[in-house]
Amino acid sequence: MLTSAKTDLIKVLADPMRLQIVQLLAVETLCTTHLVEMTGAKQTNLSNHLKVLRDAGVVETEPCGRFKYYRLCPDVLESVAESFAELAATARANADNKRAC
């Protein structure tokens, strides 16, 4: 179900930079230095986006010495995918419903 609370999660994913981060992390677990190189963004900016993703539960961190690895949480993405799929299915099922004016 797509509750209003999920708009916050969708909003987190509705940013080009954050979506790029998520796509990169879907392929392999990376640390901030890698992400800085691959995205070309400033470290501060990236750190802010990563904080947003962390707070939303989209990624989780794993300290490793001086470095910090970021790993993607597939469950969150799957829940979003299921919500939209369910919405599309509902729309298809009720395609002929039309309320009279």
Add this chain to the structure above:
Amino acid sequence: MLTSAKTDLIKVLADPMRLQIVQLLAVETLCTTHLVEMTGAKQTNLSNHLKVLRDAGVVETEPCGRFKYYRLCPDVLESVAESFAELAATARANADNKRAC
């Protein structure tokens, strides 16, 4: 695939009011008057959101005399759902990939 162009579509859906509109339209085709009643929003505000949804291809309109019906396009929602599902599947498949620092 989640191209950068899709962030615009996701951004359109990342608004509580617009998501509410989409959920209502998933159940039945409605015209603006109904949506004004059901959401409690002003007509002007709703018209703005509907324009955004129209431009994004999420809904399509059907004139009916003085009224205008809004119908949901399930294809767009399905494409978003598939993109996120694919991303989640990729993340699961590459869960053990970790780039050395």
Add this chain to the structure above:
DNA sequence: GGCTGACGTCAGCATGGGCTGATGCTCACA
């Protein structure tokens, strides 16, 4: 212990986008 690199936090700035009121357009109906 001093230094450097990795990373986070904070304050400030600027842009984007949502909300509103005013206005205009079009259709239906008397």
Add this chain to the structure above:
DNA sequence: TGTGAGCATCAGCCCATGCTGACGTCAGCC
């Protein structure tokens, strides 16, 4: 043809949010 309802557009305001620079913290290496 005049009127009112349904709907869109526009300009303006204001708040949320993304970007940046400066600074602080922690770990590892000399």
